[in-house]
Amino acid sequence: MAAGATYEPIATTTVSGGSTSTITFSGISGSYTDLVLVCSGNSNSGTDYPRLRVGNGSASATGYSDTQLYGTGAAGASYRETSQTGFIFATYPATSAKITTIFNFMNYSNTTTYKSVLMRDNNSAGNVTAAVMLWQSTSAINYIELFITNNFASGSTFTLYGIAAA
Amino acid sequence: MPILGTIASQVPGKISVGAFESIATVTIGASASAITFSSIPQTYTHLQVRGIGRAGGGAAADYNGINLQVNGDTGSNYKTHQLYGDGATAGASAQGSTNLTYMGVATGQSNTASVFSATIVDILDYTNTNKYTTLRALSGTDSNNTYGYLQLGSGLWLNTAAVTSLTFQISTVGFGQYSSFALYGIKGA
Numbered sequence: 524m525a526a527g528a529t530y531e532p533i534a535t536t537t538v539s540g541g542s543t544s545t546i547t548f549s550g551i552s553g554s555y556t557d558l559v560l561v562c563s564g565n566s567n568s569g570t571d572y573p574r575l576r577v578g579n580g581s582a583s584a585t586g587y588s589d590t591q592l593y594g595t596g597a598a599g600a601s602y603r604e605t606s607q608t609g610f611i612f613a614t615y616p617a618t619s620a621k622i623t624t625i626f627n628f629m630n631y632s633n634t635t636t637y638k639s640v641l642m643r644d645n646n647s648a649g650n651v652t653a654a655v656m657l658w659q660s661t662s663a664i665n666y667i668e669l670f671i672t673n674n675f676a677s678g679s680t681f682t683l684y685g686i687a688a689a
Numbered sequence: 690m691p692i693l694g695t696i697a698s699q700v701p702g703k704i705s706v707g708a709f710e711s712i713a714t715v716t717i718g719a720s721a722s723a724i725t726f727s728s729i730p731q732t733y734t735h736l737q738v739r740g741i742g743r744a745g746g747g748a749a750a751d752y753n754g755i756n757l758q759v760n761g762d763t764g765s766n767y768k769t770h771q772l773y774g775d776g777a778t779a780g781a782s783a784q785g786s787t788n789l790t791y792m793g794v795a796t797g798q799s800n801t802a803s804v805f806s807a808t809i810v811d812i813l814d815y816t817n818t819n820k821y822t823t824l825r826a827l828s829g830t831d832s833n834n835t836y837g838y839l840q841l842g843s844g845l846w847l848n849t850a851a852v853t854s855l856t857f858q859i860s861t862v863g864f865g866q867y868s869s870f871a872l873y874g875i876k877g878a
Contacts, residue, residue, distance in 0.1 A: 527710060527711050528707045528708075528709070528710050528711075529709055529710065529711050529873070530708075530709035530873075556714075556739075556871060557739055586833075588831050588832070588833035588837070589831055589837070590774065590775070590776045590829060590830075590831045590837025590838065590839050591774065591776075591839065592772065592773065592774030592779055592839040592841070593774075593779075594779075599772065599774075599779035599781075600774070600779050601773075601774025601775060601776055601777060601778055601779040601839070602774075602776060602777070603776030603777070603831070603837045605833045605834070606833065627739070627807065627809060629739065629740070629741050629807040630740075630741045630805075630869060633867075635803070635867050636741060636803050636804070636805045636867055637801070637803045637804050637805070639741060639804075639805055639806060639807035639829070639830070639831070640807065641807045641809060641827055641828075641829060643827065653827060653829075653839055653841055654829070654839065655806075655807060655828075655829025655830060655831045655837065655838075655839050656831065657804065657831040657832065657833055659803075659833055661803060686709070686711075686739070686873070687711060688711050688714040688739075688871035688873075689711040689712060689713055689714050689871070
């Protein structure tokens with residue numbers, strides 16, 4: 524069996540000043556097999572709901588669906604969304620507590636299949652969530668966008684990694 | 690609103706973390722009854738399998754379970770606990786004394802041909818011969834129609850032998866074309 528080191532950091536964005544509403548990772552190399560995006564963030568003002576979009580060259584505003592499983596601390600539940608304009612992946616508070624979310628973009632650069640993304644979201648004051656998101660496009664993903672209406676709070680961090688299979 | 694952007698291809702000095710290594714990849718050309726990783730090196734602390742999957746044929750289904758057997762053991766030596774959601778209901782289940790453990794789901798043939806499930810399976814402390822082997826899975830499929838499925842799974846192989854091979858199967862229907870799974874090793878300090 525071949526073996527080679529992988530899981531490389533591609534880029535990190537750290538928010539400062541609390542005036543950033545959109546974070547993008549563009550020009551993503553297609554040389555990996557999977558991408559992992561690690562987010563630690565919260566809202567600069569009031570409770571807000573960050574949105575993920577992906578695309579090729581720019582963020583696509585169509586073709587998203589997802590199935591989610593979550594626990595509130597008292598009960599578990601599941602729901603689905605179809606034909607969305609993006610993926611609302613968390614509830615960001617304006618408190619100092621950061622919400623941690625990890626996305627796995629599986630086989631993101633192939634041009635044969637739609638793209639499935641696995642997500643785990645941890646909010647110690649809210650829900651613990653696992654989700655699978657589908658982007659209905661066979662285009663390779665080379666662009667990732669995170670957006671929040673009320674801006675990301677200062678200190679929010681977003682790091683993109685690449686994993687290459689043998 | 691300001692946009693904070695990073696052009697990933699222009700970030701200099703990629704640094705390999707070094708503790709996560711690719712071992713092998715299997716991509717299905719037409720269809721296959723099973724995906725097997727054999728002769729797994731014993732030099733890592735944990736293993737991770739990452740992939741996309743789709744059932745190969747058979748009766749139309751929304752999804753099919755991905756089964757895992759370790760070291761070719763077909764005996765009733767596995768247990769599984771699952772937390773799952775189908776988009777409407779969350780549930781939990783347990784299976785004991787089975788001849789496989791349920792580690793993920795594959796998109797079924799009733800869905801659009803381009804839809805593939807995503808699966809990540811961790812095999813923890815796989816060389817340790819003092820305890821049974823524990824596995825966990827995060828897996829799901831969504832097809833933008835009437836069905837989705839998300840699984841958080843925990844598996845147990847009731848054997849203290851080191852893990853040297855992993856065989857993934859989809860009962861009776863196998864894996865479809867373009868299904869692809871990769872095995873990685875994670876080093877300890």
